[in-house]
Amino acid sequence: MAVQNISESVYVGMCLKIGTPQQVTYRRDIVDIMEMLRNNQMLNNETTVVLSGSHREGFRLSGSDMDHMHWPNDHRVIWDFSQCQFYNTQEHALILCDSSESPPGFTLLWLPLEITNSRVASACVRMNGMLYISSSKYREVTCSLVVPGSSPHGPCGSGSIGNVEYDNAHCFVSDFWPPSASSWIDRCHSWPPPHVVNDIVRNGCHFVAIGHKLGNHTDNEWRISFSQAEYKLVCSMNHTQFLTYGLLKLFLKEIINEGLRDEDKLLCSYHMKTTVFWAIQQNVLPRCCPQNLLTGFWVCFKLLIKWVYEGVCPNFFIPENNMFLSNIYGEAQKALFTRLYRLYENGIPLLLHSPSIRSYIINVLCNPRLTICTDEHTLISEVDVDRDIFKEVYANDALSKWDLHRCEISLHTVEQLLGLPLTQYHIVTLQKLTATILQRTAFILHSMYTYTGSNKQLYIVNKVACRLMKLSAKFGFVSDMLYIAMYYYKTFRYRDALSVIDLTKVKLAQPYLMYRSVDIERYTEAVGGQSLSTKMRQAVAKDIKLDNDIFYIDEFIIPEQVQSNNKPSLYIPPLVLLYMLEFLCSRHVDTMKAQRALDDLKVLVHHDQGQLVPVHLRDISWEILGICQQITGDLQAALFSYQQSLRQYPLNKIQTATRQRIQDLHL
Template sequence: MTSGSYKVGFRLKGSDKDTMFWPNNHRVIMDMSQSEYYNTANTTLILSDISESPPGFTLLQLLTPSRVREVQSACVIMNDKVFISSSTFIQLACSVGFWVCFKLLLKWVYEGICPNFFIPQNNMFVSKVHGSAQNRLFLQLHELYKKGLACLLQSPSIRTYIIDVLYNPRLTICTDEKLIAPEKYQNIKLQKLTANMFQHMAFILKNMQTNTSGNKEIYVADKNSCDILKLAAKFGFVSDLLYIAMFYYKTVRYMEALSVIEMTKVKLAQPYLMYGGPVDRERYTEAVGGQSWSTKMRQAVAFDIRLDTKICFISELIPEQQSALQIGYITLSIPMFAMLHFLEFLCYRHIDGTLSQAALDDLHHVQGRYVNGGGAIYWEILGICQQITGNLQAALYSYQQSLSLSHYPFNSIRTATQRRIQDVVEAINELYNH
């Protein structure tokens, strides 16, 4: 369910766009008398109380316990009642991020090793943090660590941000890190965020190159970007290998891209892979049981590909990214197998026409997997491939299918689809006129 100024029709730059997900077993009632219509054994009841709120606002009182973790972590206590607070959820997320980074810094100071961001083998603490200075710094940081998240109050800027909430006598906020997020979850989240950051950095560096750059300069820059993407793959999911394939395609190294795609296919074909559906638990346990969460994530988990709409990854998808960016989307989500076969098609069309057609056939075969959420971009990609091959009628049909799914949530490419339809229709008319 969408809301905010985007929902009511504003398309101004900077206009906010809120998206809400509401579990089906969570019901909001406007009066306590309505509670008798629900089975509280399997339904979470939330009372909307506007008696003490200004116009346009309401208090959401949790009447029965919720099993949804996001709801639990957003709860606050006011006058011995439990309420759901969006501001608390935001603060918790920021606190978790801070605490993960703070503990990592504490570890680095204790060991005297801080890996360089670009060259992890280089220690940034060499000749700077050692001996008595290292001991003093560690003791200072450890004193802050013992205070828990309350140490944030020592920062004037952060203190200003949270002071009103902390000084509310009716409000109780949990600062116990164990209750905010499990240790393993923190590490996995940080690991994935690091992978995403490396991926963005690699493509940003590539896009910064100019026509005046020399061959040696380009070679060194591209090698550095490849190294960054390979490092990101060690932190991320199986599907993150496709970012390496994208970079190879972008830099006209089609055989290298295809090699990465084939390796990815092998990994995705494993019966223990977790991707958008049930997994063979027995095979999963045999393959990665007992392994660290980091290893499980790298070897047995895959997700759809998300492209930052402000970064050019491959030129073929620039219109779709721009379309999404215009309406406030920061990422463009693409079904993983659609992206895999798309890249395979793009590479083979420069090498082997028969294998290029085979890749397009494979893209056809995954059609049934993407009907709703990912359907629009799937049909869009299929249309792009068909247009490239010169099959304009098939491309037109695919683009029309993409446009027909524009009523589904998260379809952000409508403008791009309309432009592509216009281009194909003009090309068809031109053919007939000749």
């Protein structure tokens, strides 16, 4: 009974650390709907981009990379020439697999015809008179394609934006299941269910640009990737199985690899995932429920130790591919086995070494009769769920570098998607995306027609743009009203802008507002039990995101044009932007009100303790204060503010712009 209690307690801890079933569901749903919009076929994108890895699976562990896969839509990989019949070669360049000299799970990619795509052509090599795409050359060509300055890391281009590390893998896609993985289909008797198997096989596989270290053509081979199939397998797990996988990831990070140098970390989270897949399919996991979480973990741990002892980790889809072959052998294998076996001898108490799990075990050991409630609705409050949902919605609201045509198609796509059976998480995400598309459309329209010389045309465009901005306010966050105020200021409608600012100021001052923090009691009283859409419109504010490919207002032109390190957007606390806009507009209609707005902004930036001006956004906040002070002619105060901006954490990457502003002061 004590073991079951410990297991239930750890289950609770894992739900709080990794997520309840509801949290994992909406994380996946929100990414799903965003990708449906972004990869819409009507957009005729050259490349499909999908989120992959643990973030896609529903984990939100600190330190996890953001992994994306990118593949060209006009290329397809086939396994034999009979599959040519399914393609129009005018639309698709066909690439043929040649696995005859490659280890299991790897292949060469042969181009039977000369190719016109310059990126692919520049990565080609000739072997035995035939043209192959070299994986190493393709990595070089694509490494910095998405984010300039990225560094090679395995098959990916890697780096960090702010405090988030990323991996971008450029790959090729096949619509057909690999013949070498056909045995996997025959193994799926109990798990995954037939409809998942069919879905996986129907969607084929991918090829990532890295060869086998011990292969005959290491620099030119490609690894067969089952990343999309693995995502579908993870989604088909029940929540205890998913938490078992999560517990193994924490076990790896906080215990097995703790204190090791990167080059000494022989095991990775992919090995942990593989043990869970095999354990579920071989039906060796006990009945999956909270009481058996630790038993399931122990089964997987023993399987991992067995693999290390034997030096064989069979790939789940192609078992002949031993994933230990190139790095876990000899002395390294013996040392790893010894390390794991010492942990094994400690039994379940070895988890006491995990900072994430320790307290949940100790609680039960100190009070064996403790009753554990594993009901997810009691583990996390409605307010905390809402906070997490809107954080996810905000994080996936990314439409930078979308032109008018893409905006138009995307709005049409949203309309089509609304006809599908959608979850509430899909709907609230689509609503926020709609608000963003409308805002972007309005600013693009204004930029396109400002200098046409036709007053009548400009009048019509402004009228349409204003209507779009007003419509956007029906869908987004409370803070989205500031985009309307920016548009009015940009088009010299200062009194209209001030009316919007006054209304927004009232909404942002509500005691139930959810921004960085929230008054739980008042939030619940105001919008508790209402739809996510209502909550978002009435009680949620987020930082204002200004994409650097749009000129929102003239005062931001310098930071947008001089941004460094490829930062795609500026992030501004809503109240900071509100006071700035109030100051800018009031200068034209009420100078006393302008001074009050500047005073309010100064007090906010100088004295806020991280509640309304987050620490990581102080760089832009001091910058904005300096801009306003410079406009009034208070150059010494502006200099001080710009210097303060340079001393902050550089999240917005505006240091170059700030230094330029200091030079322009001519003090």
